[in-house]
Amino acid sequence: MAANPSLQARFDGAETFDAWPDPVPLRDELAPVLPLSPELLPTQLRGWAMDISERMNCPLDLVSIPALVSAGALIGRRIGIRPQQRTSWLEVGNLWGCVVARPGSLKSPAASEALAPIKRIEALAAEANREAQAAFxxxxxxxxxxxxxxxxxxxxxxxxxxxxxxxxxxxxxxxxEPPTERRHLTSDATAEKLGEICKANPFGIMMHRDELISLFDDLDGSEKASAKGFFLSAWSGTEGYTFDRIGRGTVHIPAVNLSVFGTTQPARLASYMRENLRRHDDGMVQRLQLIAWPDSTGQYQEVDRYPDSDARRLAHECYQGLAALDPRELKADWDEFDGPHGVPFLRFAGDAQELFSEWRAVLEARLAGDELSAPLASHLSKYRGLVPRLSLVCHLANNSFGPVSLEAVRQALRWAEYLESHAVRAYASTSLDNAEAARAIWRHVRKGDLGDPFTLRDVQRKGWSGLQANERIAAGLEALSDADWLRPAPTEAGEKGGRPSTPYQINPKALRA
Incomplete structure (x- = not known):
């Protein structure tokens, strides 16, 4: 788009033209990510997930993330893993995941297909609940x-x-005795109601939200501090929580185990991450360990065939088996000092333990170094527990028992490598959203809709689409300043760049670029 002629004329022949720095491109390219290899998936789920991906013509990531989260949700606290041979460090199976893709990318239909087994188990539990209530x-x-x-x-x-x-x-x-209502899946519940569901279902429960960031945005409200505290505690899968309310009384949950899955759009995720890390930095962003932001294939191939019935049957049997795990059959151990709410556990096999310990030593060295940004380092620090959890899920969904195998640890480490590349893209996207705001402002600059200089308040008063929030406008102005398209100038009162009344001068070289 050419600059407004009247605006460009103001700079033509200006003596100060050469004094301006050369503008640089805005940083709005996505960081590269690894594709999801089918070998990452447990054997009992692999063919089924690949079949869904092929028939729906969507990336395998869109199916695999909800499939793995729901598998972890069914395991929950039924059995855990102690990632060291002698300590009492315990991880359990619940996972938090999110698929990031543009509107129309089939992320919701793919998730619906992947969640079909746990939905079926939930429906069977609902029927059993009705029969139990009738008998009661x-x-x-x-x-x-x-x-x-x-x-x-x-x-x-x-x-x-x-x-x-x-x-x-x-x-x-x-x-x-009134029957306990067995639950496996919910999509919308207040924190208090979710707490009651968790109390009645100590093995764990899964929450599925189609637009996950709307839930996280809501929890950032000051009036939702208690609800956010519940979710932050529920992520570990092993901590208790107590609600004290005048109306409801006291609800004590010995151990909250919550799995979370949802989808979102790139711009929404970038905006939420930037604002949460800036305002709160409470660890909520880092809890989305299974975050996948795959590249679009850009290719469409018509696939009109029946589902692979054998693969689908094997996957459903796998989920049903996870929902009815017997720790004794898996050769699990119990710790007599854990008390009545203790979790039976497995440990790594010898060769698996050696591989995990070697990997962790490398991770700890990276976390202690200075190559990682603080938010990304905080995110990767939670891989200490994520890799054992993924090893446990893969081990059980591979139809294995006894000590967690070397094969399962290798799968988990490949997951960690894949997930780290997607986490890097997600954290880098915070500047991507800034670039989008910057381009929106710049379009109005080139049209001549803003004077020279102009202020943040001048932009906000226009009420342009996508440029109503002061925080987003400020982020866009900062991106334009970093790229030398604009130059903030302190006011006579000594205000620094970024204030609503700070004037921004337009770089004439950027108009000509």
Whole structure:
């Protein structure tokens, strides 16, 4: 787009033209990422996930991330892993993941296909819950009749046989216990309600949100501090939590185990990450360990065939098996000092332990160095626990038992390499969103919609689409300044660049570029 002639004329022949620095391109290229190899997937899920990806003509990442998160959710606290041979360090199976893709990329339909097995298990549990409730109501009605008869008999015994005999008569009739509502999946619940679900389901629960960043944005509100605290605690899968409310009373959850999966768009993720890291930096961003932002293939091939029934049957059987794990059959151990809420666990096999320990030594050296940005270092520090979790999920979904195998650790380490490349793209995208805001401002500069100089407040007052929030405008102006398209000039009052009243001067060389 050519600059507005009247604006360009102001700079033509200006004596100060050569004094301006040469502008540089805005930094708005995505960092490269690794593709997801089918070998990363557990054997029982591989063919099924590949079949969905091929039939839907979408990247394998869009299927694999929700598939792995739901597998971890079904494992939950049924069994954990102790990543060292002698310590009590414990990791459990729950995972948090997010798929990042543009609108229309089939990320939601792909997730729906991948979550079909856990949805089926949830539906079967709902039917079992209905039958249990019906049986409970019959038992409750019978109890009332028995209680009436017991009251009459106790009165007779009290006068004839004494107090103890009457007491025995009353104690002989017991009220039926209300059935526990078994749950595996939810899509929308308040933190308090989610806490009640977690209390009734100590093995774990999965939350699926189609637009995940809307949930995270909501939790950043000051009035949601308690809800955010619940989610931050639930990520570990092993910590307890207590709600104290006047209306609900006290709800104590011995251990909260929550898996989270959702999708989002690139711009929304970039904006959220930038603002969360700037305002809060509370670790919520870093909890999205299974974040995938794949490249679009750009190619379409018509695939119209039936699903691979054998692969689908094997995957469904795998998920059903994970939902009914028996730690004894898996040769798990128990720690007598863990108490009633302890988690049975596996450890690494000898060769697997050696490989994990070697990898961790390299990770710790990287974290101690200065090559990583602070946010990315914080993100990768959580790989200490992520790799054991992924090893456990892959081990069990490979239909293995006993000590966690070398094969499972190798799969987990390949996951870590893949996920790190996507995390790098996600953290680098914070400047991508700045560049988008910068380009939006610059389009109006070239049209002559803004004077020279102009201020942040001048942009905000226009009410242009995508440029209403002061924070986004400021980020765009900063990106333009960093690229030498604009130059902030302190005011006479001594204000520094970035304030609403700071004037920004337009680089005439940028207009000609």
């Amino acid at each position: 109501k019959v038992g409750e009605a019978l109890y009332k009749l028995e209680k009436e008869e017991a009251d009459k008999a106790a009165r007779r015994r009290l006068s004839g046989e004494g107090k103890e005999s009457a007491r025995a008569m009353l104690e002989s009739v017991t009220a039926p």
